[in-house]
Amino acid sequence: MKNAMGVELTPAESELVACYERLxxxxxxxxxxxxxFARSNATKALAALWQVANELDMEPGQxxxxxx
Numbered sequence: 001m002k003n004a005m006g007v008e009l010t011p012a013e014s015e016l017v018a019c020y021e022r023l024x025x026x027x028x029x030x031x032x033x034x035x036x037f038a039r040s041n042a043t044k045a046l047a048a049l050w051q052v053a054n055e056l057d058m059e060p061g062q063x064x065x066x067x068x
Contacts, residue, residue: 003057004057004059005057007057016056017058019049020049020050023042023045023046023049024063027046027066043067046063047063050063
């Protein structure tokens with residue numbers, strides 16, 4: 001996996017980006033099915049993973065629509 005600058009990510013970095021993407025997808029597609037505590041904590045986790053994706057120059061976009 002390469003970032004926006006064309007730099008190849010390490011396997012560990014790629015896994016973190018995959019976690020971010022999967023959690024974002026889960027919240028978009030199933031967030032309304034989660035109990036409030038789960039949605040709240042998943043949103044906090046997503047915000048933390050967004051920071052990782054952003055620092056890795058993955059251009060993660062905005063996640064305001066997910067409550068983060």
